[in-house]
Amino acid sequence: MLKIRKLSKSFNRGTDNEINIFSNFDLDIEKNKCTAIIGPNGCGKSTLLNIVSGTIALDGGKIVLNGEDISMLREEDRAQYLGRVYQNPSLGVSPSLTILENMSLADKKGESFSLKRLIKKGNIDKYIALLKDLDLGLESKLNTRVKFLSGGQRQSLSLVMAAMRHPKLLLLDEHTAALDPKTSNVVMKKTKELIEKYSISTIMVSHNMKDAIEYSDRVIMLDRGQIILDKASIDLTEEELIHIYREKLVQNVA
Amino acid sequence: MNSLIVTSIEQGLIFAVLAMGVFISYKILDIADLSVEGTFPLGAFLFAKFISMGMGPIISTFSALVFGSLAGLLTATLFTKLRIKPLLSGILTMTILYSVNLKINGKSNIPLFKFASIYDLASTMLILFLIVLAIKFLLDWFLKTEIGYLLIATGDNESLVRSLGEDSNKYKVIGLMISNGLVALSGALMAQFQGFADITMGSSIIVVALASIIIGDTIKKNSNIVKGTTRAILGAVAYKIIGGIAIDLGLNPNDLKAINAIIVIAFISYNNFAIDIFTLFKKKELDNDAKNKKTIEEF
Numbered sequence: 219m220l221k222i223r224k225l226s227k228s229f230n231r232g233t234d235n236e237i238n239i240f241s242n243f244d245l246d247i248e249k250n251k252c253t254a255i256i257g258p259n260g261c262g263k264s265t266l267l268n269i270v271s272g273t274i275a276l277d278g279g280k281i282v283l284n285g286e287d288i289s290m291l292r293e294e295d296r297a298q299y300l301g302r303v304y305q306n307p308s309l310g311v312s313p314s315l316t317i318l319e320n321m322s323l324a325d326k327k328g329e330s331f332s333l334k335r336l337i338k339k340g341n342i343d344k345y346i347a348l349l350k351d352l353d354l355g356l357e358s359k360l361n362t363r364v365k366f367l368s369g370g371q372r373q374s375l376s377l378v379m380a381a382m383r384h385p386k387l388l389l390l391d392e393h394t395a396a397l398d399p400k401t402s403n404v405v406m407k408k409t410k411e412l413i414e415k416y417s418i419s420t421i422m423v424s425h426n427m428k429d430a431i432e433y434s435d436r437v438i439m440l441d442r443g444q445i446i447l448d449k450a451s452i453d454l455t456e457e458e459l460i461h462i463y464r465e466k467l468v469q470n471v472a
Numbered sequence: 473m474n475s476l477i478v479t480s481i482e483q484g485l486i487f488a489v490l491a492m493g494v495f496i497s498y499k500i501l502d503i504a505d506l507s508v509e510g511t512f513p514l515g516a517f518l519f520a521k522f523i524s525m526g527m528g529p530i531i532s533t534f535s536a537l538v539f540g541s542l543a544g545l546l547t548a549t550l551f552t553k554l555r556i557k558p559l560l561s562g563i564l565t566m567t568i569l570y571s572v573n574l575k576i577n578g579k580s581n582i583p584l585f586k587f588a589s590i591y592d593l594a595s596t597m598l599i600l601f602l603i604v605l606a607i608k609f610l611l612d613w614f615l616k617t618e619i620g621y622l623l624i625a626t627g628d629n630e631s632l633v634r635s636l637g638e639d640s641n642k643y644k645v646i647g648l649m650i651s652n653g654l655v656a657l658s659g660a661l662m663a664q665f666q667g668f669a670d671i672t673m674g675s676s677i678i679v680v681a682l683a684s685i686i687i688g689d690t691i692k693k694n695s696n697i698v699k700g701t702t703r704a705i706l707g708a709v710a711y712k713i714i715g716g717i718a719i720d721l722g723l724n725p726n727d728l729k730a731i732n733a734i735i736v737i738a739f740i741s742y743n744n745f746a747i748d749i750f751t752l753f754k755k756k757e758l759d760n761d762a763k764n765k766k767t768i769e770e771f
Contacts, residue, residue, distance in 0.1 A: 273631075292639075293634050294633075294634045294636075294637050294638055294639050294640075295637070297634060297635050297636060297637040298637050300635075301635075302635055304631070308629065309629060309631050309632070310632065310635075311629065311632065312624065312625040312628040312629050312632055313628055313629065314624065314628050315621070315624060315625065315628065319621060322621075323621055323622070323625060323632075323636060324636070326618060326636065327635075327636045327637055328636075328637045329637075331618040331619050331622055331638060332617070332618055332619065333614075333617045333618070333619055334617060334618055335616055335617060335618075336616065336617060336618045336620070336621045337616070380635075
């Protein structure tokens, strides 16, 4: 599915503040599985997602998605294969547009945009069905501007928009971190339902150990650009994971 | 008084074209594009050049629109390709246009009285009304198309546009070209209206445009973004009528620029601060808040 080979990336190269995040980093992500990536701040979780999505250029190595080397593609050219939900609920939507307008835009993803009317009445039933699945009542707010929705509603909408065209790979970048615990749970459940329903391969970056175990098939722990744990979620408990996490962090500080 | 109102409305309609142009850069793309200070006289000088070359008034006027859009292309190229900050890109284009405008006819002031004008075709008011209406409907239609919505989304959230597989810079170029084209058209209409093109006519025109947009915003505050064109038109006409009455009542025309700036300061600060105080007294706003709270709880 996704193969990362000999990835290297450093920031502020050639200065005193040079930070080497990845060198010779390899990772394989399996098809139709949800892989959780956890680790302390600065371990390279978000950088990895940014490199895969093309927001940040890599220094060396290869990103291969379904046999195609996408390392040199621009962010917008990779977008047809990827879906992404950000930590900030406003980044996955256009806040001044309505739910219907946002969904109509997401529905055109990867196609060419022309001078045809964007909103097509024939598609509205499809959007309503997708929103009904969320069970948040958003289907009755099609003409509400997204900026008036709560963070959880906005994030759920981002999720539906990112998954709408069934991307080959879905990137979840701490997408529940900005939400309160109750809302975060609801969004996580919806996430799981959606990726199972459409069998979307997913990389989920998270700080939440419980979510990582409960909602993923495989947990990878990163520390300073290295994989220090790679296990099937079913073989892990939250306590065990927290224990390893703390142990590694203490080692780091020492 | 009557003729003053008529002249004010006519000038307001000319500025409505300007305001609709700046609406695209300022409100939709969220870019303070100062190049319009050069594009407005550019439109006037291009019209003067074309009409003196023997072209008809209609073709001369709309050629100003087409060539004016190239100024937008220049500004957009400066900040999308050369990564110069948008504000500075606009200032650089404006500076370049100052020299370009002087070069077009080789003079800083061109009288146009002896040439035909677009207003010869019918009454000035009717011509301007039809032009403004046509632009409004074209823009409203455009903003409902797939490309139009991407333009709005670019100003709103560029990462969404890229995640849809589109280059957001392309939409900034399109937006600034339409914006500057309309500003140049407005300049060409103004030159014919006043009977001359002058190098100083673009000075602080951005403030006039912003004043029109901001006044328009307060007229119909809560309506949808695509109706921003209507608000820009109403704002420009209201702005001109207020200005006309003020001068009629004895305001020194030389003070008008300061008044323009004060209008912009007053309305922006009203929008930034006053709402917080006034929501306490406005039932409608309170209801809206309650609704928002409810949706969060529902969730």
